[in-house]
Amino acid sequence: MSQLQRLTIADSQIQESQISLTAEQSHYLSRVLRLKQGDRFIVLAPHGQGWLAELMPAEVSQQSWIGKILEPVVERTELPIAITLMVALPKGNGLDEVVRQAAELGVTCIAPVVSDRTLLHPSPQKLDRWRRIAQEATEQSERQFVPSILEPVSFMDSLQREVALEQSHAAFLCVTRLASPHLLSCLLSPPSGAIPTTSITIAIGPEGGWTEAEVAQAIDAGFQPVSLGRRIFRAVTAPLVALSLVAAAQEFDSNPTQKV
C-alpha cells in the first residue's frame, strides 16, 4: 500500500462510487506520474475516510480522468487523541517548516497566535500556503487526516477557545527557565482521578518565550506550565520536540516484548 500515490480530495468530489478529479489532479496522475487506465491510487477525504481507487477515463472528455472507488482503506496511522498546536508565529517563513513537521508528527489542528513578542503579522496568503504544506505533508507521511490550520488570532483570543473545552481536555504551556515539571512527566503521570484525556493543546511561545503576563493568562485559562528540558530551543524546534513527546506517550508501550 505504501507505494500507491495518495491524493486528498474535497467531500464534493465524491459521487457514489466515483471520485471526480480536478483538472490539476487529473493532469498530475496521468501526465506527471504517468498512471494509466486501471492503475490504482488512494484518495483521502477531509474527515479521515480513505478509499482505494482506480484511474478511469471520464465519459465527458477524453482528456480527463475519474477515480473508480474499489474499496475503503482502513489504515491506523492516526493518533487516538486530538492534538492542537497553539504556536506563536515565528520570524520570517519559520512556520512553514513547523507546519510540515507538525503534520508529519500527527497534529490535528495548528492555531497560529500573535503574542506580545511576535514581530510580524502574517499576510492572508500565508494561510493558504500553510494549508497547502499541511496537505502535502499528510500525503507524504501516509496519514488519513489533513490537519486544519486556523486563522492567526491574538493569544488572548486563542485562550478563550480553551476555556470552554471539556474536562477530558489537557492544555500545556511550554515555558523556559521555570521550575515546571517536564512535559513527558505530565503525559505519563496524569493527576490521579483525572478523566482520561481525549484532546490536548500544546502552546509554544516565540523566540524569547511568553511574557509573564501571558503565562499568567494561560494558567488562568487552565494551562499547565511544562518544561521541554534544560536546553534552549529555537521557536521552530520546540513544537516538534513537544509533539514528538505527545505522540510517543500515546503510542509507547510499557511492555515492549508483547508489541505485535
Place this chain on the structure above:
Amino acid sequence: MSQLQRLTIADSQIQESQISLTAEQSHYLSRVLRLKQGDRFIVLAPHGQGWLAELMPAEVSQQSWIGKILEPVVERTELPIAITLMVALPKGNGLDEVVRQAAELGVTCIAPVVSDRTLLHPSPQKLDRWRRIAQEATEQSERQFVPSILEPVSFMDSLQREVALEQSHAAFLCVTRLASPHLLSCLLSPPSGAIPTTSITIAIGPEGGWTEAEVAQAIDAGFQPVSLGRRIFRAVTAPLVALSLVAAAQEFDSNPTQKV
C-alpha cells in the same frame, strides 16, 4: 546569565587566567556586539568547561581584545549520557537542519553515513559547514559542549565502531513498517539486569529506509530495531523525533510534583 554572549574557543586560546581572542572574535565582540572594556561574556572550551570572562584590551595592540577569566561557570544544560546520532545523508542540504536541531537537542556526536540508498556523496566543504552550524547552535541553545561531527563513512564502517563499545552502551536502529518496539518503550523499560546506560547510538536511515541487508548488519553489530510510531517521517524529521525521546527519557521525572 542567559543574556550574556557565548563564545566557543579552542583549548589553545586559554592562557592561565586569560583567553586570547581571534581577530574575528575580537571584532565580533567589540564591533558587532559593541561590548566595552569590562563587559562580560561566557567562553566555552571544547570539553564542556565554561568561564565567565570580561573584555580587556590586549597589551600588544590597541585594536585587539582579550578575555580575562573571572570564574568558572557551572551550568547543567548537558544530558547525563553521550548520544551519537548515526544518520544516513539526506538529499541536498538536508543535513544542515538536522545538525542544527540535533545540536539544540543535546547530541554529543553526529556520524553521517553513506547507506545503500544514499544518492549523493558529500563534498569536503560540507563537513566544515556542519561543524560551523553545530557551533552556532551550541551557543544559541546555551549548551556547554559543541557536538563533534565525524567524517562521513560507509554504514558498514560506522557499524564497526559500535562493535567495540562497552556494555553500558545501547544502540537503536530506527526502522519503519516492522513489528519493532517503540523507542520510548525501550528507553523507559530496559531489559532487567541490564547495566545502566552511559551512551546511546541512534541510527536513522535515508528516505525509503534502511535496506534489509543493512538492518541485518546492524542487528549483528548489536543494534535493537525500534519504531518511532505509526506515521512515516521524512529523513530530516526522524532524527529530531528520536533525539527528543532520548533527551526526555533522561530528564523526565516520574514524580512531577516533587520537581524543583
